Amino acid sequence: MPSPYHAMDVSWQHAQADFQLSDFNGKPRRLSDFRGKVVMLFFGYTHCPKVCPTTLADLAQVMRLLGKDANKVQVLFVTLDPERDSPEILAKFVPSFDPSFLGLYGDAQATARAARAFGVSYTKQYDKHGGYTLDHTDGIYLLGITGKPLLLSPYGQPVDMLVQDIRLLLAIGR
Numbered sequence: 001m002p003s004p005y006h007a008m009d010v011s012w013q014h015a016q017a018d019f020q021l022s023d024f025n026g027k028p029r030r031l032s033d034f035r036g037k038v039v040m041l042f043f044g045y046t047h048c049p050k051v052c053p054t055t056l057a058d059l060a061q062v063m064r065l066l067g068k069d070a071n072k073v074q075v076l077f078v079t080l081d082p083e084r085d086s087p088e089i090l091a092k093f094v095p096s097f098d099p100s101f102l103g104l105y106g107d108a109q110a111t112a113r114a115a116r117a118f119g120v121s122y123t124k125q126y127d128k129h130g131g132y133t134l135d136h137t138d139g140i141y142l143l144g145i146t147g148k149p150l151l152l153s154p155y156g157q158p159v160d161m162l163v164q165d166i167r168l169l170l171a172i173g174r
Contacts, residue, residue: 006157007161024090029076034076035147040075042059043079046090055138057097059075060097075101079111122135
């Protein structure tokens with residue numbers, strides 16, 4: 001039977017995925033803190049030249065299109081660059097797309113554990129001036145209201161398809 005979702009079902013692969021990180025206010029966070037809401041989880045970094053800001057802008061558009069249902073959805077941005085992405089930087093950057101968005105961070109080990117739990121890879125690419133960018137897996141995880149990972153939406157998936165998937169997740173209460 002074909003999936004009713006546009007995004008790929010990754011439940012089998014990430015059924016036990018979780019994290020122990022902090023939000024930009026310093027509050028410890030786990031996925032279970034967001035039960036009862038659909039979660040859009042995205043791994044990236046604030047110095048990202050294109051993919052991360054584009055994705056966050058798309059997620060802000062999703063929230064606008066959801067209308068009153070947006071209060072049943074939480075966007076979480078997990079930084080893959082805790083070296084540069086301080087809580088202060090995350091607090092300015094992430095909510096600039098939508099005030100409800102939360103930026104999460106951890107030390108290098110907590111970041112690596114969270115990324116590994118969701119199959120996200122990332123590698124520093126140094127430039128000749130000593131700076132760096134991160135090559136990283138892109139995509140948005142959509143988690144049902146029980147907090148279990150369900151879907152992976154690829155980078156660049158049309159916003160209306162994300163909205164449809166979120167409405168389905170809200171309707172079935174998974």
